[in-house]
Amino acid sequence: MSEHEHPPAVVLDGVTRRYGTDASAVMALRGVDCTIDAGELVALRGRSGSGKTTLLNIIGAIDRPSDGRVEVLGTDLGTLDEHDAGEWRRRNLGFVFQSHGLVASMTAFENVELALRISGTKRKERTGRAMEHLDLVGLTDWANHRPDELSGGQRQRVAIARATATEARLVIADEPTGELDVETGADVLALLRSIVDSTGTTLIVATHDPAVDDYADRILALRDGALT
Ligand SMILES: Nc1ncnc2c1ncn2[C@@H]1O[C@H](COP(=O)(O)OP(=O)(O)OP(=O)(O)O)[C@@H](O)[C@H]1O
Numbered sequence: 001m002s003e004h005e006h007p008p009a010v011v012l013d014g015v016t017r018r019y020g021t022d023a024s025a026v027m028a029l030r031g032v033d034c035t036i037d038a039g040e041l042v043a044l045r046g047r048s049g050s051g052k053t054t055l056l057n058i059i060g061a062i063d064r065p066s067d068g069r070v071e072v073l074g075t076d077l078g079t080l081d082e083h084d085a086g087e088w089r090r091r092n093l094g095f096v097f098q099s100h101g102l103v104a105s106m107t108a109f110e111n112v113e114l115a116l117r118i119s120g121t122k123r124k125e126r127t128g129r130a131m132e133h134l135d136l137v138g139l140t141d142w143a144n145h146r147p148d149e150l151s152g153g154q155r156q157r158v159a160i161a162r163a164t165a166t167e168a169r170l171v172i173a174d175e176p177t178g179e180l181d182v183e184t185g186a187d188v189l190a191l192l193r194s195i196v197d198s199t200g201t202t203l204i205v206a207t208h209d210p211a212v213d214d215y216a217d218r219i220l221a222l223r224d225g226a227l228t
């Protein structure tokens, strides 16, 4: 297929993010340029405070750069107002966070089904799709359990099912293994790898966990807000 049919998933051009305006302003990102291809699993590595979350929030249309251009899945995010950005995000992206962020009163199934509802998936497709993705993360038998009845690794797998069930073309994961033991963290990374391979989604994982290097196609290293 031609390049034209597969535009890059992410293009960043001179992205800066400054917090505050006075002398004490923090430059969280200082001119980040990079391209992430569709279908890549990219690890965003860097020490605490290096700007990983800031960059993910900008790619995910949660935050805006102070300067620079951000194109994600062919859309120039600078052209979207806040409302359109929210709508665009719900339809196109999946998120996995460090502390899973599941709805405590809902079962694993209901959490995934809710994400499908929010993303605008048709009602008759939702049940099948939710179960399919819970199966993909090995939780078929746990579908009717609430988060407080699941282990940390199981909860993180529900969060992954929730992020991928919508068939998001880009999944953003911020420290998805941060609260897991080493072995469970490796399981979660292997699962993310297999989902990228089987679905062709693009995945960006921010972490300071060096274990991610074994699973990523490419490692982007951030240091003091700049790629090294
Ligand atoms: N809302 C904010 N207001 C002011 N400064 C902020 C804000 N968010 C982040 N920063 C600053 O921006 C820099 C980058 O923070 P960021 O959260 O992106 O780092 P990180 O690489 O994700 O770190 P960690 O590994 O600890 O999650 C830090 O110096 C931080 O203090």
Ligand SMILES: [Mg+2]
Residues within 6 Å of the ligand: 052, 053, 054, 174
């Ligand atoms: Mg962070």
